[in-house]
Amino acid sequence: MTDWPQVRLHVVTGKGGTGKSTVAAALALALATKGRNVLLCEVEGRQGIARMFDVDPLPFAERRLTTGLPDADGEPGVVHALHVDPEAALLEYLSLYYKLGRAGRALDRFGVIEFATTIAPGVRDVLLTGKVFEAVQRNSRNKGAIHYDAVVLDAPPTGRIVQFLNVSNELAGLAKVGPVKSQADTMMTLFRSPRTAVHLVTVLEEMPVQETADGIGELRAADLPVGGVVVNQVRPRDLTPDQLATLDAGTVAGELAEAGLDETQVDAVVTDLLLGGREHAERRALETAQRAIVDALDVPAYELPRLPQGVDLGALYELAGLLRDQGLA
Amino acid sequence: MNQPPRVGPSGRPRGADVGAAVLDVDALIDDRGVGIIVCCGSGGVGKTTTSAALALRAAERGRRVVVLTIDPAKRLAQAMGIEALDNTPRPVTGVDGGPDGGSLDAMMLDMKRTFDEVVESQASPEKARQILENPFYIALSSSFAGTQEYMAMEKLGQLHADARAEGSYDLIVVDTPPSRSALDFLDAPERLSSFLDGRFIKLLLAPAKGPLKLVGAGFGLITNALTRLLGAQVLRDLQTFVAAIDTVFGGFRQRASKTYALLQDEGTAFLVVAAPERDALREAAYFVDRLSADRMPLAGLIVNRAAVPPAGDLSADEAMAASERLRRSDATSTTAGLLRLHADRTRLVEREAWLRDRFATSHPQVPTAVVPALATDVHDLDGLRRVGSLLGGDDASG
Ligand SMILES: Nc1ncnc2c1ncn2[C@@H]1O[C@H](COP(=O)(O)OP(=O)(O)OP(=O)(O)O)[C@@H](O)[C@H]1O
Ligand SMILES: Nc1ncnc2c1ncn2[C@@H]1O[C@H](COP(=O)(O)OP(=O)(O)OP(=O)(O)O)[C@@H](O)[C@H]1O
Ligand SMILES: [Mg+2]
C-alpha cells in the first residue's frame, strides 16, 4: 500500500549528486502499476533520463519510455518521459494561452524568448513548472493527450527547490499584474495542495543530511508539502555493531577455513578482512548517527542500498521494487 | 569479462597502474613558475576540498598562498576562519609555514557583492544606485546561471592584480562553482557577455541611440506583447536596466578577456577533479578536450574518493561463494559479512579501475593522481593535511 495515495505530483529534490535522478526514475517505474500512465519529467537540460534508460536524447515532447515494474499479477503500466525546455515551453505557452500569432513570432525573432528564459527573474522557472503543472492538471477534455495518473519531477537541488516551486513569490518582484502572474498563482494552488509531495533524497553524510533538514524547514515555511526522505546509498547492515566491535582474527580465520579457503588464501586475506570490517564499522557509525538525525526530522523515511556495481537499467527496477515495498509508491 | 588490471599492492591506487602518467602534485606546487592553480570539475567531486588541501600543502611547503573558495561546507569554512563573508582574504591560523615563511590566506567568494563592487567601480554613484536597485540586475547578479563563474574569474583577476602590486602572494589557488559541468567555468562568462550582446538588448538600446526605421513596427508589437503579459512596469525596469548596464559592461568585458588571457598563461595550471564514476569522468574528458582547444594549460587529473583495493587475491566471486557457504550454516556469521564487504569493495575497485583505464586510453597525455576516499568528511586543517599528503603521493594509512 502506498503511503501517498492522494499524490499526483511527486517532486524529487536533494543535494547535488545524492541520487535525485536515480530515485526519480525508480519512483516512476514503481508508480507505473497495472493500467497506469506515469510521466517522468526533467527540467535541467541534462538528458539524464536518456542516459539512464539508454535511449536517444529526448526532444521537447512526451514519449513512451518503458514499461513500469510489474506487480503481483505481472502487468506493468507505462512510463513516459518529458524533457522540459524553457524556450520551447515559452513558445508553446504563448501560442496556447495568448494566441499571440505574429507578435509571438516577432518575440522569437528579436531574441526576446532567449532573453526571457535566461534572465527575466523567475520566468524560466514559471515556464518549467508551468509545463509540469499542465501535465498534472490535464483531464479528459484534452483529447488526444495522455492522461497521467502520476507525474514524477526530477527537480533542481534542495538549495533551489523552494524558489523553483514558489513561482508566484518569485515573480512578485517583477510581474505584479498580468496573466503570467495569475497563471503562477494557479500553479501555486496545486503545489501547495495534498496532491503534491516534495521528496528529499539524501545520503548518510553530514552535509547532505544538514541540507535535507534545512530544506524541510524551508519547504514548510513556504507551505509546500514535504513528502518522504529517501535515504540513498546505504551501506550493508548485515553485521551488527556488536559483531563489528568484537572482530577476532582467530575466529575469522577458522570460519574462512570452514568456508573452504586454503591456508595461503586465509593468511593473505584475513588481516585485510578485519581492516575492511573496522573501516566499515567507522563509516557505519557515521551513517547511524546521521540516520538518527534523519529519524528526528519526523518525516517518513525510505532506504535504498548502495549498489556496488553502480546503477544500470536493471538496477533502476531493483530500486523501484524496494521503493514500492516500502510504500513510497 | 576482461579482468581489469589490478591496482597498487600497497593498498593505494595510483594513476600509473592503469596506464596513465602519474601527476606529481608536489612538483607542481613547488614550481615557483606556477602562480595560479584552478581546480575544476563537475558538482560534488571534491573541488573545494582539493583546492583547500593543495593551498594548505603549498603554504606548509613554503609558498605564500591565497585560496579562493566557493561555497565551502560550513564546518570547513569555520575551520579556515572564513565563515564571515567579507569578500577579502583572511589569514588562516594554525598553518605551519616552515622556514621559508609560507603562509595561507583564504576567502569565500560572495558573488553578488563582487558584482556590486564592479558596478560601483565602473559607474557614477547615482548610476550605480540605479543599477543595484533594478530587479533585472538583482536577478542577473544573484541567480543568472553563469554569474558565479564570471565573478570567480573577476575575483581571480583582482587577486592577481593585487598580488602583483603588493607582492603579497606567490600562488593563487582557485576553487570553481558547483556547476553541473566543469565546462560551465569556461563557457559561462562567454554566455553572459553574448547574452548582454543579444539582439533584444541591442534593440532596447537602439531607440536611445538613433532611429530604428526597419524594426520599428516589429518592436511595437513586442512592447505591446510584453506589456500585456507582464505589465508596463516591467518594460520600464527592463529599459533602465539595459541602458545602465551597457555603460558598465564595456569595462566588464575588457576585464574578463584579460582574465581569460591570464588563464592561458603558462604560469597557470588547471587541475581537473573527478570522482571515479562514469558521469564525472565523462565530464572530465569533455573538459580536458576543451582546455586544449582553448589553449589552456592542463596540469592533470585528480581522481578523488577512490575505493581502496583490498590485499590478497580473493576475487569478488570467490568471496561471495564463501560467504554464502558460511551463511547456510549460520545466517548471522561475522565472517560471511566480512566476505561480502570484501566482494563489494573488490567489485567497486574493479569498476573504478576500468573507468580510469578507459579515460587513460582516450587521454594518455593527462597525468593522473588518485586520492582514496577517507572514512570521514574533510572539515578541518588536519583533514586537509591528510588529503594534501595523499595528493602528494604519501601512503593512505598516514
Ligand atoms: N543506490 C545507489 N547505488 C549506487 N550508485 C548510485 C545509487 N544512487 C545513485 N547512484 C549513482 O550516483 C551518481 C549520482 O546519482 P544521480 O545522477 O541520480 O544524482 P543526482 O542527485 O541526480 O545528481 P545531480 O545533482 O548531478 O543531478 C550516479 O553515478 C548514480 O549512478
Ligand atoms: N578524499 C575524500 N575522502 C572523503 N571525503 C571527501 C574526500 N574529498 C571530498 N570529500 C567530502 O566530499 C564532500 C564534497 O566535497 P567538496 O565540497 O570538496 O566538493 P565540491 O566539488 O567542491 O562540491 P560542489 O560542486 O558542491 O562545490 C565533502 O563533504 C568533503 O568533505
Ligand atoms: Mg540529476
Ligand SMILES: [Mg+2]
Ligand atoms: Mg565546492
